[in-house]
Amino acid sequence: MRTWKFGDNIDTDAIIPGRYLVIYDPRTLASHAFEGTRNEFAAEVSEGDVIVAGRNFGCGSSREHAPLALSGAGIRFIIARSFARIFYRNAINVGLLPIVCSDADRIPDGSPLSVNPKEGYIECGGIQYPIEPVPAFLQEIVDAGGLVEYARSLPEVKTCTGSQ
Amino acid sequence: MAATLVEKIFSRRCGHPVRAGDVIMAPVDCAMIHDITGPLAVQKFREMGGKRVFDPEKIVLLFDHQIPADSLPAAENHVFMRRFAVEQNIHNLDIKEGICHQVVMERGRAGPGEIVVGADSHTCMYGAAGAFSTGIGSTDMGFVLKFGALYFRVPTTIRLEIEGAFCPRVGPKDLILAIAGEIGADGANYQALEFAGGTIETMDMAGRMTCCNMAVEMGAKAGIVPPDGITWEYLRARRQVNPFTLSSDRDAEFTSVHRFDAERLSPKVAVPHNVDQVVDVEKVAGTSIDQVFIGSCTNGRFEDLREAAEVLGNRSFHASVRVLVIPASRLEYLKALRAGLIEQFVAAGALVEAPCCGPCMGGAFGLLAPGEVSLSTSNRNFRGRQGSAESLVYLCSPATAAASAIRGEITDPREV
């Protein structure tokens, strides 16, 4: 288990280039993750590795292929100072946990790290860093293991009734 | 209590006052899916136990990213989506109409006060019609296809007040690039961007679409223009309308208010590899270019093509540059064709392609080789966006693109 450190504004084109969007299988997508921008990632990533990034991780395209590629690569947690909106939700929907940590910059590349989402901290090099909790309305989806599982258990949804 | 435009939209649709920060399961008035994100959305819809979509009439389904099918997997995805459309009784626009966002707008499928989602990040463009519209992922779309509703956290709003008239050869694209430069790539994350002020009030729908389209480049959930006479007139030609007023209250609470002076804007260019890396064109003038792309959901409308054609006049494009012109939709293509613009571009040496996304996303034709430089009227210049990760993409207006294509290097459109 190691960390893969990235900078600010890592866009979903970098995570999975447009030419692979005809693919939907997570493992095949994983073999092209960060292709052209960080080639060693796909070759060396292993089950349980963690991505650590700066601000605005996952900005740009709404392609869900991006979190799928990362989950296909065995990533379960992404720690960043902040996430782009669509990616954040996509990640949770596919069962990948995006973790907001204002100290993400202090975690070095390649370091071992433990993630304790329930306890609200991550630990690296003997130091504990606090993390932000997932917004309450999304926690149910996280607990269900993703939106598909969550939706399967819903017979119907109650919308606020229209007032047109 | 004073409310923002976006708060009012959610309040109207929900029948009770809704504030920024509230999380609600809101009904969706229209949902758009295309060839790239659609197949995964359908797969998720099925995994969720979906049998029938919530309302086939409220779904816009088309193919625009990889058309005509440019690979076997793309062709298979199209077949998959065609079967789904038949099975669910959804009207399939297939490959015939053009880029999803333009098609939703020109068919009047997004209107003031409505909540619209699309499985594509630039869905925020329909804010030009006064809708709250936002891009979502495929699993969220699967949920929408099944239930016709989605969780939303009602966003706070950043208000942009723009005053003054543009100088010649400066326009909405330069404005939105300037705004992106100031707000930054994540400066509006999770928020709505409201465009207001005299410049917006007199701007045509094409320009408003260009501005709202790029709201997501600042992380925004939605871009929105308060509906006015221009909005209602645009919609009147496309659907039944019953005009009403919808705008932020004077004393509504905004996260921040930014003011821009359109008169003082010069042509802008976003340099590699981020949309917020914006400079005045003078700063990069002289940069040699290999390909110029005039098109995309940001700038592929008739007004954009006309602007480029005006700059071009009866000159030819530079011999060393490949110029790709791709109208945003079949209808925009027809307008350009009838106005003689297409002939003008072809005579000048451009390749005019049928309406589609083209090289914008780097998934179809027009890819860049390592070391190549593209100047593009689209909305993203991320590393590798239009092909090789070793290529460079600069973003600009149609006027700057045309001027540069004439000279073979990035050129100030006021100089040609």
Ligand code: SF4
């Ligand atoms: S033109 Fe470009 S930005 Fe617009 S929908 Fe197509 S790929 Fe996306």
